Amino acid sequence: MQEPAITPELIEAHGLKPDEYERILEIIGRTPSFTELGIFSAMWNEHCSYKSSKKWLRTLPTTGPQVICGPGENAGVVDIGDGRAVVFKMESHNHPSYIEPYQGAATGMGGILRDVFTMGARPIASMNSLSFGSPDHPKTRRLVHGVVEGIGGYGNCFGVPCAGGEVRFDPAYNGNCLVNAFAAGLADADKIFYSAASGVGMPVVYLGAKTGRDGVGGATMASAEFDETIEEKRPTVQVGDPFTEKRLMEACLELMQTGAVISIQDMGAAGLTCSAVEMGDKGKLGIRLDLEKVPCRETGMTAYEMMLSESQERMLMVLRPEKESEARDVFEKWDLDFAIVGETIAEDRFLIMQNNATMADLPLSELASSAPEYDRPHVETPQADPLADVPQIDAIDGLKSLISSPNYAAKQWVYEQYDTQVMADTVRTPGIGSGLIRVHGTDKILAFTSDVTPRYVKANPQQGGRQAVAEAYRNLTATGAKPLASTDNLNFGNPEKPEIMGQFVGALRGIGEAVSALDMPIVSGNVSLYNETDGQGILPTPTIGAVGLIAHEDDIIGTEVRDGHMALVLGATEGHLGQSALLTEVFNRDDGDAPYVDLDLERAHGDFIRENREYIKACTDLSDGGLALAAFELAEGSGVGVHIDMEDTPTLFGEDQGRYLIACNFDQAEALMVNAGQAGLIIHSVGRFGGDTVSFGHSSAPLEELSALYRGAFAEQLG
């Protein structure tokens, strides 16, 4: 078949800028073939090359004694003691989910699960951080239903419990929803599998599902803004098959036990191209592929289509040749394709053959490492003015407004569509704070959370970046866990705009400061840029996924409050209402600065909670909606009322950072106050749990009425 000639239009259609094309000509010294152009565009798009973000990602702290493997592999690996490791990452599937919500979200789950089991870990937990447009925007309901069903449809069949996540709504996401999927797995710390190939003449093996034409050019699509032609992009979205993924996982884990695997890499964005180049580049080897050996679902597929297909549930592996028949047996047992499609070669070449014709012949290391890198101009977000006037509202009216908004209403409509208990190790299902999953066969518990407050990041990227990490730290701490490490999923608009790049740079500065101060290094992550439609960007949304460890089940801090428990707040309340949930939801205002995050204080408060866990019956952090929402959620979750002594708006709804709400009995409260005094920390009694009403000073309402509102609002508006 004759390949098309290279024209300026074709180059532009591949998302390559004229200077980038010049660079290709310099590297190979001739005009590329059509397949070669496709390969370059796959490797050099923003999604795969991180060309706008790399410079800043390098500044993030990524190391620590607990880190076994940081960014650069399929997922990060963190030591949890006793020879075991937790392997995790978060990744976006924003663009495909907006175009085709069910399959976009489903394959997002598939991709992140593959990233984890490729490393040799069995997935044990997932989370999803979802951002949608305004609840009354005509597209939102369909997107919510499709995305939630897609996540459930894939994860439930695969068999991984959902441990938590976030769902938010803001008009800034009307044209671009965000689907950030997190997965974590468990592995033996000395049996982690990496992607670097080694040895010349080793067979390159294709595993899993067959290759079709789905997803051709997906990564390039995900590196562009949307406009009115969006519907034409549906064919670039892949279709997921969780049953095949489940078998692929079982087969890979079984194969890894045999010692047959030299290196392994999943085929994600830019499929065969990206996975082969990565294995070769990391091993300083060349790769030859014979495309006629690739198992195909459709006839007549061209080299271009095969190299750019994003068909799901596929893996590439370099095999020990003497183990071939043993390896083949494993895959036949699970009824999956197993085909030797090429070999490692000594020369630095990425050589693509099809029926003995050379379809591409490129210098592999340059293809991998000489992707353009930009130092994009950026302008710092200007310092926000403090809040001009501080609103007042009746406390119960304020609370009702918050809990009847889908942003702060109970999310059981979402979580009940996910299997949260498969594998039978779930200790705490999603609801309040972090999800808890037991390390199978032990008394250890892993805690999982994902957090970010995009309106803070927009107002003040640095403090917003810090706050995303600090809130994750607090959510882990409130369960009694020691935070271990984090993964970041950085969702922003068009990086070619200096103000967007300024948000990115500022947020990364804040994230870096916080993960350093709180000892939660970034071990994996993903960047999603160009989340814009018709020039309108999303709120900057750097999602932080974090994992913590509880040494023994008995050390878990609960969430159940009882009649008569005291309510204490650790940390000073100054009533910061700028950029607060109350201001946004009730007053439709987005003014003021984001709250300041004092990282030393965060750390001191976290340590205090862990050291004093024996005096704490239940604990939650104070975040969106401040003391009022935290007190209500904690009380409602246990079906008891609560009385808070104060009723002024800034005290109840202010979002000062570094605070926790604690429930305990009288004697324990005394002990906490003494210990806090000795540590120089501020702790106050703010009220008492019990009864069947929720009251703030003189403002009160029956718990039952509020509970109905809180539990019904989401389904009523979006169900």
Next chain:
Amino acid sequence: MRAAVLVFPGSNCDRDMALALERAGADVSMVWHKETALPDGVDVVGVPGGFSYGDYLRCGAIAANSPICRSLAAHVERGGYAFGICNGFQVLTEMRLLPGALRRNAGLKYICRNVGLRVETRDSAFTSGYEVGQEISVPIAHHDGNYFVDPDTLNLLETSGRIAFRYTDNPNGSLGDIAGVLSENRRVLGMMPHPERASEPSQGGTDGAAFFDGLLGALAEA
């Protein structure tokens, strides 16, 4: 007591079921779907939850025709004990070892949450650990748990005490609030809820433990 847990390529509650059986004291073998015989001396066969063959067709329809299910049918034919949980219940109805069918949930959504069950009979090995009328809390996790059966069979199930569990607050539209049923000889049970997910304190509930303890106790006496 010897138990076998069937493993289909898409089973994902097989380990959970095996652990619950072991915790109750059973000696458990995992049996791959391509096997053509059950291990010798098996007293009870468990068909676990999950998505046996992906369930892109009717849930459990392909599993019902797998090699190991022929052996399961023969085991039941001989009067052997068997139970299916969730997808396992779907497989047992597809095999016609239990009456009825599991349709899509009335709300058309997958549901995972704790539900209340009322024990309707203790006249079976599987329910002997409970009291009649006892209310227990056990999780469900399914998209197709809406039990349906023709009126004559429903009447027969009701009058012969073959309804094992009913939902106290029907989550999925099941006819007669039915959550689990027994075969005519009371040695085969199918149920949608997951007792293996509520069989130790750290799972947040232990109401499912009596299912396995009762089963082991009854078979020891049998």
